[in-house]
Amino acid sequence: MINCEKASTICNKKQYKEATLLEQIQLGFHLLYCKACAAFSRKNKKLTILCDKANLHILSEQEKEQMKEKIDHNI
Amino acid sequence: MDATSINMTENQLNPTSWVDQYADYLFNYAVARVSDGEIAKDLVQETFLAGLKSAKNYQGAATERTWLIAILKRKVIDYYRKINSKKGKAEVRINYSSHSDSEGDWLEENVADPFSTLENDQIENVELGQAIQECISKLPKKQSAVFIMKTIRGLSTEDICNELGINPSNLWVMVHRARTNLMGCLNENWFKL
Numbered sequence: 001m002i003n004c005e006k007a008s009t010i011c012n013k014k015q016y017k018e019a020t021l022l023e024q025i026q027l028g029f030h031l032l033y034c035k036a037c038a039a040f041s042r043k044n045k046k047l048t049i050l051c052d053k054a055n056l057h058i059l060s061e062q063e064k065e066q067m068k069e070k071i072d073h074n075i
Numbered sequence: 076m077d078a079t080s081i082n083m084t085e086n087q088l089n090p091t092s093w094v095d096q097y098a099d100y101l102f103n104y105a106v107a108r109v110s111d112g113e114i115a116k117d118l119v120q121e122t123f124l125a126g127l128k129s130a131k132n133y134q135g136a137a138t139e140r141t142w143l144i145a146i147l148k149r150k151v152i153d154y155y156r157k158i159n160s161k162k163g164k165a166e167v168r169i170n171y172s173s174h175s176d177s178e179g180d181w182l183e184e185n186v187a188d189p190f191s192t193l194e195n196d197q198i199e200n201v202e203l204g205q206a207i208q209e210c211i212s213k214l215p216k217k218q219s220a221v222f223i224m225k226t227i228r229g230l231s232t233e234d235i236c237n238e239l240g241i242n243p244s245n246l247w248v249m250v251h252r253a254r255t256n257l258m259g260c261l262n263e264n265w266f267k268l
Contacts (some may be wrong), residue, residue, distance in 0.1 A: 008251060009247050009251065011249055012250050012251050012254060013247065015254075016208055016225060016226075016232075018232060021183045033237070035148070043266060044254060044258070044259050047254060047257060047258055047261075050203060050207065050261070051204060051207060051226055051227075051263055052204040053198055053200055054204035054207050055200065055204065056103065056104050056204055056207060056208065056226075057099075057102055057103050057106045057112070057115075057204075057227075058099045058102065058103075058223060058227050059098050059099060059102050059116065059119075063116060064094050064095070064098055067094045067098060067119070067123060068091075068094045068119055070120060070124065071090055071091070071093065071094065071123050071124070071127065072091075074124055075090060075091075075127060075130075
């Protein structure tokens with residue numbers, strides 16, 4: 001038996017494929033009787049799907065440093 | 076009310092924090108429109124510099140973010156103008172169809188498929204990207220750093236812990252807070268299944 005806190009941590013790990021098989025079974029069992037965690041789990045999964053779909057881009061730290069330097073030069 | 080107290084209540088520009096606060100958000104916006112990382116990066120840089128130049132015209136009516144996006148929009152338009160005015164590209168030829176013998180059928184052949192949802196999907200994904208990026212930028216700094224490293228850069232838990240000097244359970248707490256905040260921030264619309 002696991003508590004809700006543990007369940008949410010496993011659920012988060014699962015989003016990054018870092019939950020062990022045992023953890024996943026524990027989570028699955030918890031979700032059977034805990035409606036709050038089941039709702040969280042659904043939303044969490046959806047968030048993962050949304051992030052994948054959005055195909056997010058970011059600048060590297062190095063690129064950002066270069067930008068900052070150029071801004072500082074021009075202030 | 077004198078001028079200084081008006082300024083207190085209105086939006087102000089803070090160029091030293093622009094890169095940290097808006098670079099990723101603007102970059103995503105640009106990438107979605109020019110579909111080239113290098114060009115998008117240049118446009119963001121130009122936006123910041125143009126922002127500095129015209130900072131004195133900033134009235135404080137819009138937020139910094141809105142104001143910067145407006146500049147970037149102009150930059151994107153200018154970019155397309157520039158590449159279109161290069162010799163030989165100004166002339167656009169439209170062929171209705173590659174089959175020249177299909178007399179009179181071209182309209183039927185070229186009408187958009189009314190049942191296709193592909194175009195909408197793409198527009199939706201661009202909007203989604205911006206919505207997520209905006210929500211990430213509203214997160215507390217540590218949460219957004221962890222979330223970006225984990226979700227967008229796809230780094231391993233171990234690498235992140237080493238880089239930030241935290242332990243794995245700290246990391247998962249941070250991930251949890253970031254994800255719950257994002258769920259709350261992203262409009263309910265995005266969560267309709």
